Amino acid sequence: MSRPPIDLRSDTVTRPTPAMRRAMAEAPVGDDVYREDPTVNALEARAAAWLGKESALFTPSGTMANQIAVGVHCRPGDELICAATSHVYVWEAGGIARLWGVTPRTFPGDGGLLTLAEIEDAVRPPDDPHTPNTRLVTLENTHNRGGGRVHPIAEVLAIAAWARDRGLALHLDGARLVNAVVASGVPAERWAEPFDTVSICFSKGLGAPVGSALAGSAETIAGARRLRKLLGGGMRQAGAIAAAALHALDNHVERIAEDHANARILAEAFAAAPGLALEFPTETNLVWATVDPELGTAADVAAVLKARGVLVSALGGQTLRACTHLDVSREDAERAAAEIRAIDPEAVAGRSRSL
Numbered sequence: 055m056s057r058p059p060i061d062l063r064s065d066t067v068t069r070p071t072p073a074m075r076r077a078m079a080e081a082p083v084g085d086d087v088y089r090e091d092p093t094v095n096a097l098e099a100r101a102a103a104w105l106g107k108e109s110a111l112f113t114p115s116g117t118m119a120n121q122i123a124v125g126v127h128c129r130p131g132d133e134l135i136c137a138a139t140s141h142v143y144v145w146e147a148g149g150i151a152r153l154w155g156v157t158p159r160t161f162p163g164d165g166g167l168l169t170l171a172e173i174e175d176a177v178r179p180p181d182d183p184h185t186p187n188t189r190l191v192t193l194e195n196t197h198n199r200g201g202g203r204v205h206p207i208a209e210v211l212a213i214a215a216w217a218r219d220r221g222l223a224l225h226l227d228g229a230r231l232v233n234a235v236v237a238s239g240v241p242a243e244r245w246a247e248p249f250d251t252v253s254i255c256f257s258k259g260l261g262a263p264v265g266s267a268l269a270g271s272a273e274t275i276a277g278a279r280r281l282r283k284l285l286g287g288g289m290r291q292a293g294a295i296a297a298a299a300l301h302a303l304d305n306h307v308e309r310i311a312e313d314h315a316n317a318r319i320l321a322e323a324f325a326a327a328p329g330l331a332l333e334f335p336t337e338t339n340l341v342w343a344t345v346d347p348e349l350g351t352a353a354d355v356a357a358v359l360k361a362r363g364v365l366v367s368a369l370g371g372q373t374l375r376a377c378t379h380l381d382v383s384r385e386d387a388e389r390a391a392a393e394i395r396a397i398d399p400e401a402v403a404g405r406s407r408s409l
């Protein structure tokens with residue numbers, strides 16, 4: 055008999071629950087480009103309230119929400135400050151340059167968590183015609199490539215105060231803000247407060263099939279709505295998918311704590327397995343581990359785990375990522391952890407030899 059694999063590759067692989075599908079089927083809808091979809095309107099109001107902002111915009115993806123944010127804050131020739139490992143810079147197809155003519159100024163951060171100390175001299179002289187115009191600071195909380203860790207709030211507030219003083223705009227990529235909220239106990243609106251715009255994602259830990267939102271002032275979001283149309287993101291009876299996001303906000307926020315507990319079970323297994331080590335402490339639902347070259351490559355280890363019914367991502371020669379989410383139960387996490395602890399170095403070596 056074969057059980058379905060335990061899919062830890064990403065927190066985007068979830069399927070809508072039966073209750074979520076019912077909510078989607080029953081949602082009242084209208085044409086959202088005419089602003090006549092009651093479910094989208096309800097979701098946008100809900101997202102704005104959750105984040106303590108005036109207004110919010112439903113977008114098809116987190117990438118579009120982030121790119122719209124860059125577009126509303128920046129003009130061609132502007133520069134944005136972000137972590138070298140940030141999604142907006144690395145994983146959005148170069149959109150900041152292609153779409154908006156914006157150049158990035160990147161810093162390593164503490165595993166991608168920017169510190170004020172490293173950026174405080176980064177603002178270009180405004181009256182120097184040689185330089186780009188420093189315009190925007192983008193933070194990412196939790197930081198994916200930083201092990202899904204929570205950006206310490208004191209550092210966020212210090213960076214925000216510094217940016218305000220210099221007239222810079224601030225955007226938060228909060229694709230996993232809900233994980234930061236649950237892990238820290240700090241409410242979403244407090245995390246969002248210092249930022250002009252905040253993006254959140256419904257199709258990660260919250261388990262909706264599609265969608266993100268961008269929140270900010272009414273004026274900023276009016277501009278964002280125009281850019282969403284420009285990018286082809288104006289949707290019609292989008293209430294059918296917005297209903298899933300509303301259902302997730304109603305039902306899937308508190309349970310994120312289970313994902314975090316399950317991730318700790320996996321983290322302990324990675325830490326205990328010979329030849330594997332945690333790259334970062336595990337604070338939320340992401341586990342990043344490094345593979346000792348003596349054992350093999352990350353791809354070899356992922357292949358051995360796959361043969362044992364556990365899917366993880368090889369995201370670099372020696373780097374593995376495992377994510378917990380709505381479709382990973384405690385029992386799944388324990389079974390996956392047992393397989394990770396039992397990784398057979400001979401099997402990994404055999405993979406390398408057979409290549």
Ligand SMILES: *Cc1c(COP(=O)(O)O)cnc(C)c1O
Nearest residue numbers: 115116117118141194198227229
């Ligand atoms: C997933 C993710 C996004 C958005 O991704 P989409 O796949 O476009 O929805 C943005 N930022 C971070 C940090 C992410 O992990």
